Amino acid sequence: MHLNDEEKAMLAGAMGEPVRWAVEQQITVGQFFDAEDFVGVSQVHLMADTESLGEAGVAFLERLSGVSETERRVRVPTVTDPRGIDFTAYKRLKQEDSWAALERRAIDAFTAMGILMTDTCINYQTILPPTFGEHVAFGDTGSTIYANSVCGARSNFEGGPAALAAALTGRVPRYGCHLDRGRRAGMRFTVSDRPRTLSDWGALGGVVGRHCGSYWTIPAIEGIEGAPTSDELKHFGAALASYGSVPLFHMTGVTPEAPDLPSVCDGTPPEPVVLDRGDVEAFYDSFASHDDKVDVVVFAAPQLSLIEMQTLAGLIEGRRVHAECALLVATSPEIKAACDRMGLTGTLEAAGAVVLEGVCFYQMYARETGIANGWTRLMSNSAKLVNIIAGYGYEPMLATMEQCVDAAVAGRAGS
Amino acid sequence: MSERRYQGHAGVGATVTGTALVAADDFSARYDLDRIKGVFSRPAHMLRGESYVGRILVLNTAKGGVATAWMLYEMAARKMAPAALVLNTANPIMAQGAAFAGMALIDRFDTDITAVIESGDEATVDPASGLVMVRPRDGGS
Numbered sequence: 001m002h003l004n005d006e007e008k009a010m011l012a013g014a015m016g017e018p019v020r021w022a023v024e025q026q027i028t029v030g031q032f033f034d035a036e037d038f039v040g041v042s043q044v045h046l047m048a049d050t051e052s053l054g055e056a057g058v059a060f061l062e063r064l065s066g067v068s069e070t071e072r073r074v075r076v077p078t079v080t081d082p083r084g085i086d087f088t089a090y091k092r093l094k095q096e097d098s099w100a101a102l103e104r105r106a107i108d109a110f111t112a113m114g115i116l117m118t119d120t121c122i123n124y125q126t127i128l129p130p131t132f133g134e135h136v137a138f139g140d141t142g143s144t145i146y147a148n149s150v151c152g153a154r155s156n157f158e159g160g161p162a163a164l165a166a167a168l169t170g171r172v173p174r175y176g177c178h179l180d181r182g183r184r185a186g187m188r189f190t191v192s193d194r195p196r197t198l199s200d201w202g203a204l205g206g207v208v209g210r211h212c213g214s215y216w217t218i219p220a221i222e223g224i225e226g227a228p229t230s231d232e233l234k235h236f237g238a239a240l241a242s243y244g245s246v247p248l249f250h251m252t253g254v255t256p257e258a259p260d261l262p263s264v265c266d267g268t269p270p271e272p273v274v275l276d277r278g279d280v281e282a283f284y285d286s287f288a289s290h291d292d293k294v295d296v297v298v299f300a301a302p303q304l305s306l307i308e309m310q311t312l313a314g315l316i317e318g319r320r321v322h323a324e325c326a327l328l329v330a331t332s333p334e335i336k337a338a339c340d341r342m343g344l345t346g347t348l349e350a351a352g353a354v355v356l357e358g359v360c361f362y363q364m365y366a367r368e369t370g371i372a373n374g375w376t377r378l379m380s381n382s383a384k385l386v387n388i389i390a391g392y393g394y395e396p397m398l399a400t401m402e403q404c405v406d407a408a409v410a411g412r413a414g415s
Numbered sequence: 416m417s418e419r420r421y422q423g424h425a426g427v428g429a430t431v432t433g434t435a436l437v438a439a440d441d442f443s444a445r446y447d448l449d450r451i452k453g454v455f456s457r458p459a460h461m462l463r464g465e466s467y468v469g470r471i472l473v474l475n476t477a478k479g480g481v482a483t484a485w486m487l488y489e490m491a492a493r494k495m496a497p498a499a500l501v502l503n504t505a506n507p508i509m510a511q512g513a514a515f516a517g518m519a520l521i522d523r524f525d526t527d528i529t530a531v532i533e534s535g536d537e538a539t540v541d542p543a544s545g546l547v548m549v550r551p552r553d554g555g556s
Contacts, residue, residue: 025511025514025515028427028510028514029427029507029510029511029514031425032424032425032426032427032505032510032514032520033507033510047481047482047485048485049482052445052482052485052486052489053485053489054485054486054489054492054493055489055492056488056489056491056492056493057485057488057489060488139481140480140481141479141480141481156507157481157506157507157508158481158507158511159481159482159483159484159485159507159508159511159512160481160482160484160485161484161485161488161511161512161514161515162484162507162511162515176507213476213504214476214477214504214506215476215477215504215506215507216504216506241480242479242480243478244478245441245476245477245478245479245506245508362445363482367449387446387479388445388446388479388480390457390458390459391445391446391447391448391449391456391457391458391460392456393456
């Protein structure tokens with residue numbers, strides 16, 4: 001891997017131990033993927049919830065940030081993915097003080113490094129949307145696939161330590177989605193029925209993701225007439241990335257690199273996989289059936305936009321969450337503040353919902369929180385969440401936002 | 416006991432020998448594992464209930480999100496991690512996580528690696544050369 005003089009100096013430790021550690025990690029990964037050199041990035045999105053970090057990860061961050069300010073500062077604007085604790089709500093959720101203490105230590109370390117605690121996975125909607133062709137280092141699968149696909153920016157999945165390394169060096173190894181050849185479509189899907197709801201878009205993303213073989217199989221989707229909304233593509237992309245580990249999709253006539261199929265395919269396009277309404281319905285049916293008690297309804301993964309918050313508030317206004325069911329809503333601190341100001345938080349909380357900021361359900365000790373509250377049967381309109389959460393001991397159900405609200409009020413599904 | 420050798424791409428980490436745990440299934444530390452108990456917990460996973468601690472984990476590809484990049488380090492610190500990852504196809508998260516945790520990782524073989532190694536086989540993973548050397552379990556062929 002070619003290193004320029006600055007990168008050689010980083011590796012020699014001339015810029016301090018954090019930068020030396022960072023560039024060494026990046027060279028290891030770059031060589032693994034045959035990267036020829038580095039490419040500069042203009043912003044970093046860092047996933048680092050304390051459930052993933054654990055005591056060992058937080059102690060690592062404290063060591064890294066315990067050097068002089070000059071050596072520990074990030075080189076490019078760096079924002080954070082959702083955290084593990086909402087300090088204003090964790091006691092209501094029967095979460096433990098020790099988790100909050102670990103979270104505070106992590107925040108102190110990040111802040112000392114100059115990292116902005118945005119605590120959001122929808123930074124592309126709320127903080128600084130990347131631009132076409134911009135090289136970035138994004139650290140959530142949903143934010144990465146949105147940046148690559150909808151914005152036409154360029155990022156690989158940069159997991160927590162890799163995104164932190166990118167923040168410290170201001171660059172990433174140039175492979176995968178940073179290269180033109182890493183963005184070519186390898187599978188083709190024709191959609192015959194346009195999804196109708198956000199959960200339909202997520203289900204379609206899940207169906208496509210289940211077909212894609214790996215990170216390196218980029219899908220091209222045809223048949224979507226007219227531009228979907230940002231929230232629709234958010235749910236589609238988040239599910240596609242979750243089920244398929246796919247960092248990029250092309251949607252002909254919709255996403256900027258795909259005015260047509262030949263623009264994203266080399267040679268003769270592959271034969272299409274045709275997807276219809278039956279595929280989406282079968283996807284819903286692959287989760288728990290809607291015929292029993294619901295313990296918790298969760299809106300999260302990705303965090304809700306202001307428009308989703310307004311829609312949800314409109315659906316539940318004047319109703320009441322069942323006494324034996326919980327309704328959790330996760331959004332970003334920016335959107336939460338807007339909801340507070342606009343009265344949406346008040347509407348939701350008056351109905352018995354718990355509005356969480358700066359967290360996402362699966363990143364906030366979901367297993368232990370579920371046990372503490374007696375939650376097993378979980379319903380969500382997020383195809384991504386229902387994919388993740390089964391491993392945490394839940395029986396997930398996928399439903400529309402309207403069905404989720406009805407279930408939260410009735411305390412059971414299918415009523 | 417004959418030894419079989421499988422060539423992959425040069426990998427990450429130091430050479431390690433251990434007992435293989437194999438499935439034609441995918442891998443995410445967040446989605447698939449109970450990291451406290453050290454077992455696969457995802458109901459639909461082919462290895463559900465199996466302990467992965469100290470095993471040479473042989474699986475198809477990386478699936479799911481980014482959390483594995485932190486989690487391998489945390490698991491290794493508690494001595495509750497696999498000894499190595501051997502995958503048909505790694506994604507960036509697996510490489511980043513292995514690099515951070517100092518865990519052995521090899522991928523990109525010229526055969527389906529999950530079809531030629533069996534659970535219980537003894538495997539040596541040499542990331543520098545990209546080689547996996549396999550000796551059948553006692554009584555195997």
